[in-house]
Amino acid sequence: MPERPQALFAMTPENVPRVFPPRVLARLRESVDIDPARVVRDFADPALRDVLARTEILVTGWGCPRLDGAALDAAPGLRAVLHSAGSVKGFVTPEVWRRGIAVSSAAAANAVPVAEYTLAMILLAGKDVLGARDRLRTGRVFPGWEIVPGIGNHGRRVGVVGASRIGRRLLQLLRPFDLRPSLTDPYVDEASAAALGVPLLSLDDLLRGSDIVTLHAPATPRTRRLIGRRELALMPDGAVLINTARGHLVDHEALIAELRTGRLTAVLDVTDPEPLPPDSPLYDLPNAFVTPHLAGSQGNEVSRLGSVVAQEAARLVAGEPPAHGVDPAVLEREA
Structure with missing residues (x-):
């Protein structure tokens, strides 16, 4: 079996098991090597320096830190960001696009x-x-x-x-x-x-x-x-x-x-x-x-977002482009 690419969660830690319950996490881990107990809250965290240096895929979600130049320097092998939520405007910077990193979003599922x-x-x-x-x-x-x-x-x-x-x-x-x-x-x-x-x-x-x-x-x-x-x-x-x-x-x-x-x-x-x-x-x-901003994914609906990321990871490993890629040219006018 070929070696799976290194992936890393970057989101609010308590949301990892909600968005990626056991069934969905198992599907994701068929494609990538990812540890649900290891979650980025700060790209400058010394404890994550080694794993970031090996990371090829970031699995992001609500609470992801900003992906600025310093964060991307810490992950020189990064080639894709798979976002398990809607808009990426809050954390993806122009530097991501300049470095040719693919970005996918579960906005359609949300x-x-x-x-x-x-x-x-x-x-x-x-x-x-x-x-x-x-x-x-x-x-x-x-x-x-x-x-x-x-x-x-x-x-x-x-x-x-x-x-x-x-x-x-x-x-x-x-x-x-x-x-x-x-x-x-x-x-x-x-x-x-x-x-x-x-x-x-x-x-x-x-x-x-x-x-x-x-x-x-x-x-x-x-x-x-x-x-x-x-x-x-x-x-x-x-x-x-x-x-x-x-x-x-x-x-x-x-x-x-x-x-x-x-x-x-x-x-x-x-x-x-x-x-x-x-x-x-x-x-x-x-x-x-x-109502208190509850129209979006709630409860058992959030695992749908994780399923999209698992599908996108499988596509990347198979050499296919993301099905839900984010186009920076239209990002500003997307909801």
């Missing part, structure tokens, strides 16, 4: 639960489940069965902001339902939108014509406060805003002011700041449904 969460919230919001639950909890009076005008998911218009991995996955999940999705994205043309099965609209037209607007754009200087006072005013009465992307896409002061009128509803899994201060009105407004 997109699955976020899209599922969003689908669930779209369907619940369309039935006014969140508002009805709050009214029932407050009034303690069952209203009796009745057909309530204005709710339901038959033909409800869903505007998707951003054809990111999550946005595209969501569009796939929406297909079996009697919903009317549309898309806005400055990097998508009409032919590409048609291939996704949706009309391409400007942001303003999408906001005006959607009952539910869900945000899946990346966090960049251009998208900061993408949804502000003017944009919120474009949304029709009774519309719902869902944000599972990044908190800074929304002007929270403007959103709170709009929510206080009772005209809109918001479902926020991400906020700005995060976490919210204890006195934030978003905790108490009846038309704000806030």
Whole structure:
């Protein structure tokens, strides 16, 4: 059997057994020589000098230290970074690309639960489940069965902001339902939108014509406060805003002011700041449904991320390129 390349974990140590439970770890170790008890928290740690010098593959995750020039000098044989989470923006530096190191990410796998969460919230919001639950909890009076005008998911218009991995996955999940999705994205043309099965609209037209607007754009200087006072005013009465992307896409002061009128509803899994201060009105407004950044991989879902890394390691050892390679040319505009 050929010698397996040396690999090393670089992430928060307690997440190693969560992302790589025994079955997934065994698959990874079929391809690489890696010790789950040896985890990098600091690339300058003298205790790791020898193993870093031999490392060809870094298996990274949440909490990975920054891969700057000094870190890369400590691992001169490094040829690949396999990230067992979403974005690599927080720790991959331009020096990684300059040295020709391949980078792979499990972002596509992490997109699955976020899209599922969003689908669930779209369907619940369309039935006014969140508002009805709050009214029932407050009034303690069952209203009796009745057909309530204005709710339901038959033909409800869903505007998707951003054809990111999550946005595209969501569009796939929406297909079996009697919903009317549309898309806005400055990097998508009409032919590409048609291939996704949706009309391409400007942001303003999408906001005006959607009952539910869900945000899946990346966090960049251009998208900061993408949804502000003017944009919120474009949304029709009774519309719902869902944000599972990044908190800074929304002007929270403007959103709170709009929510206080009772005209809109918001479902926020991400906020700005995060976490919210204890006195934030978003905790108490009846038309704000806030969850603690849990749409991404949780519990048994995180092993899916480890499985992607195990697959990528097998490809590298077989001489194949990563299936989920990160392209530095588009990294800035990826979610």
